[in-house]
Amino acid sequence: MYLGLDLGTSGLRGILVDEAGQVLAEAEAEIATSNPQPGWSEQAPQDWIDACVTVMGRLRETNGDALAQLRAIGLSGHMHGATLLDRDGAVLRPCILWNDTRSAQEAKELDQTPGMREITGNIVFPGFTAPKLEWVRAHEPDLFARTAMVLLPKDYLRFWLTGEYVSDMSDSAGTSWLDVGARDWSDRALELGYMRPDQMPRLVEGTDPGGELREELLREWRLSGPVVVAGSAGDNAAAACGIGSIDEGSGFLSLGTSGVLLMARNSYAPAPETAVHCFCHAVPHRWIQMGVILSATNSLNWLSRNLGQPVEALAGALPAQPNGPSSLTFLPYLSGERTPHNDSAIRGAFLGLDIASGSADLVQAVMEGVGFAMRDCLEALRSTGTESSQLIAVGGGARSRYWLQTIATTLNVSLALPKGSAFGAATGAARLAMCAAGDATPEQVMTSPEIDAIIEPQSDLTEDYDSAYRRYKAYYTALAPLAG
Structure with a gap:
């Protein structure tokens, strides 16, 4: 049996699968996020551990016999978070999350430092890990001086599971400390960020072993052991493994809290000037390119909260x-x-409001706006030579056929809907566990899911959506100078 644990922003999901990849049990636990100041987003690492304990308990309740046969665990997690530990492994402060924008100035300064983009293959975005540590150095110098290790969120969970400081290339590529082409920490990038190599965890490929479960947890969870913990992956690379996107040209569109348009690449092809992310894949000798927007379903959640009506x-x-x-x-x-703006100052807006506008008009506009933002990502990816006529659609927003039809027409790309729910980051993590245990190769297990339906663009409306997209782009151009 193999366990995939996906540490998301809002909770931890665990799925237990057999050697055929069939889901035998699944469980979830919620995790709270704190926003102590505007633009700040933090979580307590202890909450990740508590969620893991809850998930394991629920899995044992629903299928304890299968759990007892566990051979390996794979991890997936939200990227870029800065978890600071002292020399004893104690947490020094709440983890600063991927959607925290406090370090915008530090990111700008690092990004303008000669060599950073060339080393990392990416813009230094405010959400990345390195500028967060620069913010801590400037605003919490005592804590910075005590920082002996920096871990990404899923790697802190690994530390609790195994007692080892280990990370993988896909997650580490989002720190701005990794030489993404060489798949190793860059001494120069670390030096530019006032960090040291000894503050970084050991690196392994996502398909390789990255520790073993501690004896104490083997006893507590009634496991015979040993249980391997895979090198694992950042959430988007794990999701790519979960839907079989490991070869050139295969990809997916994710409508989650954030929005992602991801394409797999067989070679390293950085294009930081496009604001496209170029990261290592969780599979050796492969990379991924992503266009990322920060508010996809979160835009609809925001509207729901303010209108006082459920999203459904x-x-x-x-x-x-x-x-x-x-x-x-x-x-x-x-x-x-x-993507494509790298603009931490710009903020949302409704334009064209009329006295007759109602809640349904606002909902339609929100869905279209997210679709236009995904079109921005597609155009940025196309400029790097990446192209696909069909993408797999995943994430909570994919439950809305109206939304998917809007996006398919806006992108003029077919969207394929997987059958069932056994796919995504948790599935990818379980598949990485199979590989790390030596029971499978990526090519054997990282296959595409069965497709339930294909959403085709509405050809009679593509020109209309093209026109609306051009208006959308013009609005950003007009408003961006006012946002600073």
């Missing part, structure tokens, strides 16, 4: 399929934006 009710008020773009335009920049 808002989405249910729309027709079965789009009949053309709205005259109302929504800019989904609620937390700034990454």
